[in-house]
Amino acid sequence: MTRVLLIKTSSLGDVIHCLPAVSDMARCVPDLTLDWMIEESLAEIARLHPAVTRIIPTRLRRWRRNLFSPETHRGFGEMRRAISAAPYERVIDAQGLIRSAIISRLAAGPSCGYDRHSVREPPASLFYNRKYRVSVTIHAAERMRRLAAQALGYHPPAEIDYGIRVEPAQLAAIGTPRYLVGLHATARPDKLWAEERWIALARLAAQWGLPLVLPWGDEGERDRAGRIAANSPGVIVPPRLGFTEMAGLLAGAAAVVGVDTGLTHLASAVGAPVVAIYSASWSEFNGVIGPGFIANLGGPGAPPDVEVVWEQVQEAVRASRVAGPWRPAPDAPPPDLANRRRFRPSNARAVVHRR
Numbered sequence: 001m002t003r004v005l006l007i008k009t010s011s012l013g014d015v016i017h018c019l020p021a022v023s024d025m026a027r028c029v030p031d032l033t034l035d036w037m038i039e040e041s042l043a044e045i046a047r048l049h050p051a052v053t054r055i056i057p058t059r060l061r062r063w064r065r066n067l068f069s070p071e072t073h074r075g076f077g078e079m080r081r082a083i084s085a086a087p088y089e090r091v092i093d094a095q096g097l098i099r100s101a102i103i104s105r106l107a108a109g110p111s112c113g114y115d116r117h118s119v120r121e122p123p124a125s126l127f128y129n130r131k132y133r134v135s136v137t138i139h140a141a142e143r144m145r146r147l148a149a150q151a152l153g154y155h156p157p158a159e160i161d162y163g164i165r166v167e168p169a170q171l172a173a174i175g176t177p178r179y180l181v182g183l184h185a186t187a188r189p190d191k192l193w194a195e196e197r198w199i200a201l202a203r204l205a206a207q208w209g210l211p212l213v214l215p216w217g218d219e220g221e222r223d224r225a226g227r228i229a230a231n232s233p234g235v236i237v238p239p240r241l242g243f244t245e246m247a248g249l250l251a252g253a254a255a256v257v258g259v260d261t262g263l264t265h266l267a268s269a270v271g272a273p274v275v276a277i278y279s280a281s282w283s284e285f286n287g288v289i290g291p292g293f294i295a296n297l298g299g300p301g302a303p304p305d306v307e308v309v310w311e312q313v314q315e316a317v318r319a320s321r322v323a324g325p326w327r328p329a330p331d332a333p334p335p336d337l338a339n340r341r342r343f344r345p346s347n348a349r350a351v352v353h354r355r
Helices: 012-028 040-047 060-065 070-084 098-106 122-127 140-152 195-207 219-230 243-251 262-269 306-318 337-343
Strands: 002-007 032-039 052-058 090-093 111-114 130-132 180-183 255-259 274-278 294-298 350-353
Touching (some): 002 012, 012 040, 032 040, 032 070, 040 052, 052 070, 060 070, 098 111, 111 140, 180 195, 195 306
Parallel strands (some): 002 032, 002 090, 255 274, 274 294
Antiparallel strands (some): 294 350
16 A cells, blocks of 8 residues: 655645546555645535545635644644654645645645746745655646656556546536536636626527526626626526535536636646636646646736637537547747737737647
């Protein structure tokens, strides 16, 4: 038996990008027993992968805000006992932060992480027993795959596999087997797509007989979905969904349109055709990737117009939902951010992946 502790606590998109590394370990490491330390609020995502043996929930974000509370002391003590009770062959810190590196040293086993040239916070590498260099010019999911492969001594498979198998779930609130999902919400206002554009998209989708389903996670997001629904036909605002229910909803969609948020990555992970909208970031290193149809549109200060998004939505709906394994691109040179907007103005190019 090979016991491994994986430390990847947050955020939602990063956790989803770690799933392919879990699939690689399950495929390449005989008799793998894998424990995953993850934020309690995201543990539902890790449970979707059948190779995860045990979830070790943590509340690092809450504990940092209440360092001296009894609850923090109890929770941290329970976490420490959970990771030090039995030895691990490897402790892999895929988070790459100082706090996660320190925690990796508390576990019973050699801590492994990125070297100082590869890690997000360079001082974190000082805490690792074993350090590995991984290119910083490749996608985040591929970085984690290569870190795990070096730590455990195998060559990662050519194709990427999220490893989660989710059955499409038909919600009673939808009432039709064909629908479009709009992931309109994100924590950063600069990543939002304007409400009037969602309204226009909903009207176009209604002409195709595709209701637009707008999930939400808090009251502000529900209000936003309600405003969009009040101004366009065929919009459905479902009840609040957990991650497992959300995964089922996304898996059954004809296509998913989403802003730069973790749920858009989840849509790709379950095999849905995805049109991703970027308004404040580039997609090269953290964009949506997956086995099916993927279109990454826009960039900082250059969100795509409705017509561009709708064109790709039509392509996504026509595309097969599961089109075979996705193969990562080779290492790319660092992007020339100073000149990027000159070459990629609004709507100039869509980065589309088809199999």
